[in-house]
Amino acid sequence: MIHIHKSKLSINELVWNGLIFIAVFLTALEAPFSFTYKTNIQTWQLWSDSIISTIFITDVIYQFRERYFKIHRHGQKPKSNGTLWWSLITIDIMASIPYDVISYGFDLHGYQFFGLLRLLRLVRVARLYALMSNLALVPKALRVSMLFCVSIMVIHWIACGWSMIHPTLERDITAHYIKSLYWAVTTLTTIGYGDITPTTTIGRLYTMPIMVLGVGVYGFVIANVTRLFTTADRYKEKSKERLGDVATFMKYYNIPERLQTQVFGYYNHLLNKRLTENDTTIIADLPLALQHELQTYMNMRLIRTVPVFKNCSHSCLKDVARALEQKSYSPGQNIIRIGETGNEMFMIGHGTVDVIFSDGTVVATLHEGQIFGEAALMRETTRNADVRAQNYCDLYILNKEDFTKIIIKHPDLLESMQKVTTRRSSDRRKAA
Structure with missing residues (x-):
């Protein structure tokens, strides 16, 4: 079950190849020991030899089946050379023979020598090592x-x-x-x-x-x-080095502590929430379709931390993540104004925002992972408060058109958001 041309293995393939490696590892320990010390075959050895041989026979059958389907069903030309494939499969067949069981059953003298033939299974270790070297995501x-x-x-x-x-x-x-x-x-x-x-x-x-x-x-x-x-950890190490450079920069130019706190807060956000300070650079060389798909999964990592999406299905999370648009705001910048039509809702990726009534009272302060603007969007009303960035903020925006499509497809999301909105309104009334 080796496919070196793949860039990633499925969970089932990882488990199966891991099982084969364990079988080879146990054989590589037991066979030389039995040969060296001329030990008698024990009952547990007969059982282990039978089980390990069954695993290898199953794998040989699987390899034949995969090759057959590729050639005869899908018309694919195998990537490996035919002679090489048959050589390797012959070794696998020889390694699948239960030598201990045969030697014991026929009372063959010098059975330890036959046991050494099981070391042919070590070829699989070399193939597995080559597989691991070619897979970046193992x-x-x-x-x-x-x-x-x-x-x-x-x-x-x-x-x-x-x-x-x-x-x-x-x-x-x-x-x-x-x-x-x-x-x-x-x-x-x-x-x-x-x-x-x-x-x-x-x-x-x-x-x-x-x-x-x-x-x-x-x-x-x-x-x-x-x-x-x-x-x-090389990306995180680079980020930590950059934090050291930023600290030196702040000290040299005598930057105010308030501004330092905001800058370091943003860098810590990048360090904890992303792989690098600019993940988009990693995928910049890919086709646009692949970039959009990867960006969707990057957004999914963010919205999984938002309580309102906690119990949503994978399909729902993917639809929301695909529709999100990122936008940044500076300290003091208005994000929402009273009286505006509610055509979008916002998700805080980084930063803090204040919810302000018309009399200037700050009625709530929202942080990373919280949402706002969803009430006017769901009820199709105007905004009843200003929302202003308290510091540098990264927000993710979901517009009305996309929101409508998503809640039609995933009604459980609408129910979850209604509960959040109701609870938030109740909390504000109690505070008042």
């Missing part, structure tokens, strides 16, 4: 977990190799394996305490490449983990 935790598991596999194989070079007559296989594992870790990490050292020529020959490999593996793992974490 979860960071999944990449780190996969890298950690691959590191465990390498250490385990090296420990098993050391156990074969330095066999023991002890009956305690676990203790001997732990000593071998300890040697592998200290050698790979270049610590090398010297309490366990090779005493034979073959042991020294085995140790030397492991030492060289240790430097590379250690550096590879550290570099990849660091890259995964730094790449994920």
Whole structure:
């Protein structure tokens, strides 16, 4: 179930590929251990071998089915070379054979060797790693977990190799394996305490490449983990650096504290509510249709925080987000005036606004995530109060025409907004 040309995997594909990786990982630990220590097949091994083989057989069937539908039903030419595909599928078929079950059932001697054939499944690890490298949106935790598991596999194989070079007559296989594992870790990490050292020529020959490999593996793992974490937060780090530059700017020009508060408040808004200070730059090179679609999902992230939309369906949120228009206002600028016809409602993305009656009384102060102007829009009346920007504000506007279309399609939204309007009117009467 590998499609390297995709840019993102569905949840089902991630789960299935994760299941395959776990199966390969368990095989990569168990098969070398059984071969090294010549252990007898246990009941749990028969069960695990059967389950893992079933998973691989299912995956092989799925791959054949996908290729058939692409070629014969949809007329698509497969992206992968035919010879390469058949080579890989042959390896997958060989890896699907339950060698432990067959060896045990037919009482074959030297069954541990047949068990090693299951390591053919490691081809899937390479293919999964290639898949992860080509997908920018694979979860960071999944990449780190996969890298950690691959590191465990390498250490385990090296420990098993050391156990074969330095066999023991002890009956305690676990203790001997732990000593071998300890040697592998200290050698790979270049610590090398010297309490366990090779005493034979073959042991020294085995140790030397492991030492060289240790430097590379250690550096590879550290570099990849660091890259995964730094790449994920690079935009926020850039924003924090900009905040430092802004602070220096404010200090140099002796900017008043009131204005500083507004500026830092806006930058904090960008840092918490957006990926970068200018998300539109990221999608600027895309076709307009894709830009509009992505902008819709960016707006959906905003309106999900607004209480009136909390229980709305995904379809409703998408329709509202698609219709929103962003507009900015400066401190003291009137957004709504008394007597105007209510042709739109407003959503506060950032900033604070004051609701002011005709006598100049501030009856309410609205903040980020709240809406206003919806009462006159729903009742088709004129505005009964001024609304003025208290500081720099980002507002999202929904006009009457779009609003009408949306509430016809999603009547539950109208009901939710009516409750908010009624509650707000009741609160104002109590305050009066």
